[in-house]
Amino acid sequence: MNRSRKSALLLIVLAVALPAVIVLSVGTGPVSIAPLDILYILFDRLGITDSQVSDQTRLIVESIRMPRTLMGAMIGSSLAIAGAAMQGLFRNPLADPSIIGVSSGAALGAGIGIVLGGALFAGFSSSLLMDYSVSLLAFAGGVLTTWIVYKMGTTNNGTSVATMLLAGVAISALAGAGMGILNYIADDATLRSLTFWQMGSIGGANWNSVLLCFTLLGPVIFMLCRYGQVLNAMLLGESEARHLGIDVQKTKLKLILVTAMAVGVSVSVAGIIGFVGLVVPHLIRLMVGPDHRTLLPASAMLGGILLLAADMIARVAVAPAELPIGIVTALMGAPFFMSLLWQQRKRIA
Amino acid sequence: MSSLKVQNATVQIGEKTLLDDVSITVTPGEVVTVLGPNGAGKSTLMKVISGERKPSSGSVILNDREDWRLEQQALMLGVLPQSSSLSFPFTVEEVVILGRIPCATDRTENLAIVEAALNEVDGLHLKDRQYTTLSGGERQRVHMARVLAQIWNELDFGKRYLLLDEPTSALDPAHQQLTLKMARKQAEKGVGVLVILHDLNLAARYSDRLVILKEGGIAAQGTPHEVLTVETVKAVFNVDVTISEHPAHHCPLVINN
Numbered sequence: 001m002n003r004s005r006k007s008a009l010l011l012i013v014l015a016v017a018l019p020a021v022i023v024l025s026v027g028t029g030p031v032s033i034a035p036l037d038i039l040y041i042l043f044d045r046l047g048i049t050d051s052q053v054s055d056q057t058r059l060i061v062e063s064i065r066m067p068r069t070l071m072g073a074m075i076g077s078s079l080a081i082a083g084a085a086m087q088g089l090f091r092n093p094l095a096d097p098s099i100i101g102v103s104s105g106a107a108l109g110a111g112i113g114i115v116l117g118g119a120l121f122a123g124f125s126s127s128l129l130m131d132y133s134v135s136l137l138a139f140a141g142g143v144l145t146t147w148i149v150y151k152m153g154t155t156n157n158g159t160s161v162a163t164m165l166l167a168g169v170a171i172s173a174l175a176g177a178g179m180g181i182l183n184y185i186a187d188d189a190t191l192r193s194l195t196f197w198q199m200g201s202i203g204g205a206n207w208n209s210v211l212l213c214f215t216l217l218g219p220v221i222f223m224l225c226r227y228g229q230v231l232n233a234m235l236l237g238e239s240e241a242r243h244l245g246i247d248v249q250k251t252k253l254k255l256i257l258v259t260a261m262a263v264g265v266s267v268s269v270a271g272i273i274g275f276v277g278l279v280v281p282h283l284i285r286l287m288v289g290p291d292h293r294t295l296l297p298a299s300a301m302l303g304g305i306l307l308l309a310a311d312m313i314a315r316v317a318v319a320p321a322e323l324p325i326g327i328v329t330a331l332m333g334a335p336f337f338m339s340l341l342w343q344q345r346k347r348i349a
Numbered sequence: 350m351s352s353l354k355v356q357n358a359t360v361q362i363g364e365k366t367l368l369d370d371v372s373i374t375v376t377p378g379e380v381v382t383v384l385g386p387n388g389a390g391k392s393t394l395m396k397v398i399s400g401e402r403k404p405s406s407g408s409v410i411l412n413d414r415e416d417w418r419l420e421q422q423a424l425m426l427g428v429l430p431q432s433s434s435l436s437f438p439f440t441v442e443e444v445v446i447l448g449r450i451p452c453a454t455d456r457t458e459n460l461a462i463v464e465a466a467l468n469e470v471d472g473l474h475l476k477d478r479q480y481t482t483l484s485g486g487e488r489q490r491v492h493m494a495r496v497l498a499q500i501w502n503e504l505d506f507g508k509r510y511l512l513l514d515e516p517t518s519a520l521d522p523a524h525q526q527l528t529l530k531m532a533r534k535q536a537e538k539g540v541g542v543l544v545i546l547h548d549l550n551l552a553a554r555y556s557d558r559l560v561i562l563k564e565g566g567i568a569a570q571g572t573p574h575e576v577l578t579v580e581t582v583k584a585v586f587n588v589d590v591t592i593s594e595h596p597a598h599h600c601p602l603v604i605n606n
Contacts, residue, residue, distance in 0.1 A: 003440070003443075091434070091436065091437075092436070093436075093437065229450055232447055232450075233447060233450055235435055235437050235439075236433055236435055236444075236447060237430070237433055237434055237435075239396075239399075239401050239428075239430060240428075240430060240433060242399075242400070242401060242419070243399060243423060243426070243427070243428040243499075244423050244447070244448070244450045244451055244499065245419045245420035245421075245422065245423030245424075245450065245451040246419065246450075247419055285437075285438070289438060289439065289440070289443065290437040290438055290439055291439070291443060
């Protein structure tokens with residue numbers, strides 16, 4: 001089977017699998033809920049059916065599982081597609097927002113927002129306005145770090161892996177120090193939310209955060225999906241892309257802004273969830289090759305699927321307690337990253 | 350008349366002059382070769398023509414205009430850089446079809462053009478290979494096919510040009526000949542070809558005109574017979590040669606003493 005057939009098939013399979021995993025995720029937890037009941041609850045809301053599902057089940061689905069699942073899917077999609085786009089921009093398959101320090105930069109931005117915001121508008125600490133300002137600060141932190149890493153590491157021959165990773169180490173260290181200061185000055189309540197958030201979790205999801213994700217991440221995913229052919233050209237090199245009629249400077253700026261938005265918003269609502277942007281595009285490339293016209297939408301869908309799977313593991317592994325999802329993705333992703341480094345060790349040295 | 354014209358181009362970076370008042374013209378249907386020692390400004394000239402580097406003064410006029418949109422320029426001007434870095438596992442076909450990005454043709458037609466372009470560079474057998482597993486010379490030919498595919502179609506708004514920066518550097522002798530024959534064939538189809546070479550004999554054999562650069566300026570310009578003299582070669586390249594005539598092709602034949 002040639003690659004374009006395979007690509008079409010993969011997109012169809014993922015488009016079917018994503019809703020299925022969403023239903024599965026809503027049904028999984030201390031109280032398990034049958035898929036049919038979930039659909040009934042949904043249809044009842046839409047006024048299509050009038051079923052006998054208990055109010056308790058309804059409550060669990062509507063105020064806990066549903067927002068959590070939808071937010072998880074959006075974040076997984078955004079992180080994966082941002083990873084894919086970043087790897088194209090950097091011309092380097094190891095560029096991942098969490099590895100090159102973009103997530104740390106965004107986390108510092110969000111941390112500043114949480115601590116200062118908590119002090120500034122005490123009492124409004126969970127308002128939608130506050131959520132949006134924290135996201136914007138995370139976005140600013142993300143833009144700044146992406147830009148720095150890009151400037152430091154990229155020549156016309158692509159990005160030097162070593163420089164890129166070291167820049168990531170430096171930025172993460174700096175951002176870590178900043179977070180340390182924030183932890184130090186935060187009051188007890190803020191400190192507690194700061195700590196949980198830093199480990200990465202989508203357990204705090206509510207309809208406000210879902211709204212935030214859909215309004216900010218939805219457009220980002222949509223925009224990135226349209227950059228397929230441009231990113232393909234960028235893989236040849238910046239001058240080559242220019243010779244193919246692409247305004248490279250403008251494209252780079254847009255991509256840096258849009259990927260930083262994806263990472264920034266994800267980090268602001270769910271903390272640092274690493275490696276999704278590394279693992280997912282890599283799996284897709286193994287299946288259908290590096291063509292971004294497939295890679296971007298397929299990464300978005302598989303990213304959602306993978307994050308929900310990780311979240312289900314996080315929920316059931318130590319039930320009735322739960323693991324922060326950032327720990328689950330790191331446990332799966334870090335060995336994966338090491339194996340990639342192992343494969344590429346000759347090229348890097 | 351349509352042409353690719355560089356007018357009094359000067360490129361200065363700080364104190365250094367990379368290109369010093371260079372003027373050259375490539376008309377459709379001819380092969381013009383730029384020669385010169387390392388650091389003479391050949392690649393800088395290419396970058397100025399392709400628009401990658403703005404000259405400090407002077408201008409580049411493509412088919413009577415300076416202000417083409419990037420997408421239009423991409424249809425008229427194919428550029429083969431000295432080396433390309435591509436570390437993602439595309440197939441050869443996928444790499445060559447990237448050349449069709451600026452073109453508004455459908456996929457079926459593009460695939461046919463990709464095959465034809467690969468055939469021109471003796472690369473059809475590589476079509477389904479993975480690019481990252483190819484040798485240096487094979488990669489160079491694949492990129493050549495990509496650039497050919499890019500300017501494949503004749504246009505109603507302007508003539509087409511090919512800029513080739515050392516297209517033979519990684520090739521074996523047979524493929525060096527093949528590549529320059531391909532350049533000649535493009536010229537016969539009405540494409541203006543500007544190529545950078547290091548091999549004086551290849552240049553003499555396949556070019557209509559030669560431009561010799563030295564320290565950023567033009568040292569000599571004209572037909573191979575006019576330009577390739579013992580004195581010029583000594584002055585520019587600092588090698589002692591004997592110039593004879595090629596027994597079969599009647600072009601100058603440069604022999605190292």
